[in-house]
Amino acid sequence: MGDSLQHLDREITHAHACGDKRRLAHLYAGAAERFAAEGEMDRAAFLLVNAYVWALDAGEDMVAAQARKVLMEMGREH
Amino acid sequence: MNAISSINLDQVLRPVATARGLPSSFYTEAGVYDLERRKVFARNWACVGFGKDVPNPGDLRPITFLGQPLLIARGRDGQIRVFENVCRHRGAVLVTEPVNGRPVIRCPYHSWCYSLDGALVTTPHVGGAGHNTHPEIRREELSLFEVRSYVWLDMIFVNVSGSAPEFRDAAADLIRRFEEFDQVALHHGGGDSSFKIDLKANWKLAVENYAESYHLPWIHPGLNSYSRLEDHYHMVERSFCGQGSSAYTPSFGPNGERFGEFAGLSEKWRKGAEYPCVFPNVLVGFQNDHIFIIQLEPVAQDATIEHVEIYYADKAMTGPSFASMREKNANMWKEIFVEDIDVVERMQKGRHAPSFDGGKFSPVMDGPTHRFHEWVAEQMMA
Ligand code: FES
């Protein structure tokens, strides 16, 4: 996972630099999924919160709704 | 009263024939200007912008009013709301540039997100990393602070003190007089129908000059031909004052070209036009084919920005085929407003003459000016 994680980091940094909120929403959501699959739930939740915020801000309603749903199931969002 | 406690405003409140104008300090002193911001601008309904600048849901426009950061927002429901432009978390200003079509208002600092109607939607990591909730963070108590607002004829009015009567009561006489224009759609002319004028004078002098027709023959000789002094009358009302003309017959081309007229106007407006000063800071021109609105933005006791916006009766008038007529119209008004700058700035400078006592009104020609002074004095004494 190491190399591809580094790649993801770079992509996220780049999206931040461009202010590409839509991309950030998708990248963070993807990253969250990967950590969730590894059972790293705290890390996954952290990333999913970021995905949720960027999705809200980008008007990516589907991503936002999905992130919120998962966070609620984890007891981390109202 | 502090800054004005020593000033006797009784003489301002006398009938026009024996009254004096407001004291010079009302135009020159920062202390009085400061008090005026609180007593005149904060406690009443003041115009802070135009609906046309936030045409679509999610359009946000930050402004500063009385030194306060405010945010004009068009909601998903199409409603315009005005908020204090400040995050409920650590007090960062939320929006610093006009933006369009935003789904939410996200604070850039820690990303608390608010909906367009001001509700706090999410509070990321507020309960620790990956936790958006905490028992002490009750979102329903942390909405954006909403400022009372009301939109009339595309003008966005706010009452920041929250203590004024409802807009429709406070401006009942105004709304009644111009209710025909309340029924029609206004179409802003676009870029060529929007301009600003900088005035090195107190905002009140712009109102006072606009309110009277006494100066027309001398300052606007061009109007003598089609808008003569004898065709003008004055309006002296509770929430506004100004002048009207019974000879509005414009033409914007060699063959008598005209803009389309507002539908359903009564006979009065066939040749009638009226120019009310809406207290405190709006000057409006009502004609049967277009309306202009001047929002006065006070910047200091001796500096004002006039924001001029022109609206037409018909969507077709805002298209390219009417561009040259619109430009002609805008230039005509600009010329008239610019003609006023010199005398208005002279009045500002004149108020540094130590013996000036507020001046002597013409009981016949200065009624509207006197009414405005009386209104300001009432607000300052309240
Ligand atoms: S100041 Fe706005 S989220 Fe912290």
Ligand SMILES: [Fe+2]
């Ligand atoms: Fe004038």
